[in-house]
Amino acid sequence: MVNTQDTFSLEDALKAKARELGFAAVGITAAEDDPLRAERLHDWLDEGFHGSMGWMDDRAEVRQGPQSMWPAAKSVIALGMSYAPDIDPLAEREATISVYAQGRDYHDVVKKALKALARWLVEQRPGTELKVFVDTAPVMEKPLGQAAGIGWQGKHTNLVSREHGNWLFLGAIYTTLQLSPDAPHEDRCGSCRACQDACPTDAFPAPYRLDARRCISYLTIEHHGPIPEEFREAIGSRIYGCDDCLAVCPWNKFADTAARHARLAPREELVDPPLAELLALDDAAFRAKFSGSPIKRVGRNRFVRNCLIAAGNSGNLALREQVEALTADPDPVVAEAADWALTRLTASP
Structure with a gap:
């Protein structure tokens, strides 16, 4: 069992290491399933709003929460990597490619950094079990990011950060390590539409x-x-x-x-x-x-x-x-x- 002081020092070091590896945002939340989050997922699927993305429906029971996927998980480390553009995404072009797809495949870049952070964490706490995810597994990165305090899920359903706007690729690490969670982020959309x-x-x-x-x-x-x-x-x-x-x-x-x-x-x-x-x-x-x-x-x-x-x-x-x-x-x-x-x-x- 990790004592409180040790846990806090590990969390601080973890966040510093994450930033060293290129993550602009990092936060921690408990891995327990959230019934409200699960209900919203199932309501969305029941409406048919996922279209032909059958893989979302097929694994909905696993997607609904971290412990539904991995019962041994105790904590979730939510991370965001910035891809903020230095051009106007709305400028008129003959052919427009979304900002996120104009560079290297983010799956490769984010996953490499996640694995490096995971290796570091295991070195600090030998015997720790963990799993890393970036967009290719049944993980709800956006609500987990909000729960971990790195932003909030805006009216467009994407994660919004006060420091980085919408421009974050999200990843997550599930771990058996008991970490003290950060406060969830409050919604700051206000009346904006x-x-x-x-x-x-x-x-x-x-x-x-x-x-x-x-x-x-x-x-x-x-x-x-x-x-x-x-x-x-x-x-x-x-x-x-x-x-x-x-x-x-x-x-x-x-x-x-x-x-x-x-x-x-x-x-x-x-x-x-x-x-x-x-x-x-x-x-x-x-x-x-x-x-x-x-x-x-x-x-x-x-x-x-x-x-x-x-x-x-x-x-x-x-x-x-x-x-x-x-x-x-x-x-x-x-x-x-x-x-x-x-x-x-x-x-x-």
Whole structure:
């Protein structure tokens, strides 16, 4: 059993080590399941707001709380790594890639730092058991982050930090070590509804509620098959994700790009890529271009589908020949998107 003084000194050292490894925010919360958090998850799933992300429903009982996943867990260390942009995410571009996907795959960067922190913790307390997570396991990082005091879950359902705005990649370490928890963060959204009003597709049926089926990030990344026509014009130039609800948050004014992890800096060629180059990608070229990028996970066909929607919205007649060629693409979803885009471009003045 760790005594109180020893626990506090370990926590301080843990937080210092986390910052040394590139984490901008770190907090601790108890691993006990929260019935209210579980109820909100199940309500959201019952509404069907997760769309075709069946993996969320399939493992809902495990996702609902840390001890539902791992009964031996005693504490959760919640961590945030900054990817604060030094450009305006809302600036008009021919092809817009979400800020988080303009650099290296955050899964690799965050997980490497998490594992390093986990190794350090085991060195301090031999025999400690732990598990590390970053976005690929049934873990509710955002409410855990709020419980651990590193921010609060805003009206757009993303974590907001007073120091780093919305721009945090989240990770978590579950451990059998009993650590003293930090105070949970209070909600500081107040009467602001900037994120709600900014959404191009009205994906928020109410504050703190997201209908993923209407969300551009979901439609361009998670959704397989044709994108519903009702959303295509609103998608505009967004070819991978959407930052609108994040970018308008007033708390971003405190975010400092100096806190951004060096390996998360954007690749210059992904800040404003020309659509003509992207439409020309075959599978091999797609894989080569997006090696080490989170974009690689959607595959060439889904990505070119998105680029065709942007082409149809662009009014750029110089793209018409490329778009027309893609109407014969072997993938029927790509061919359908090309037909739609060609119709739009043909109708352009």
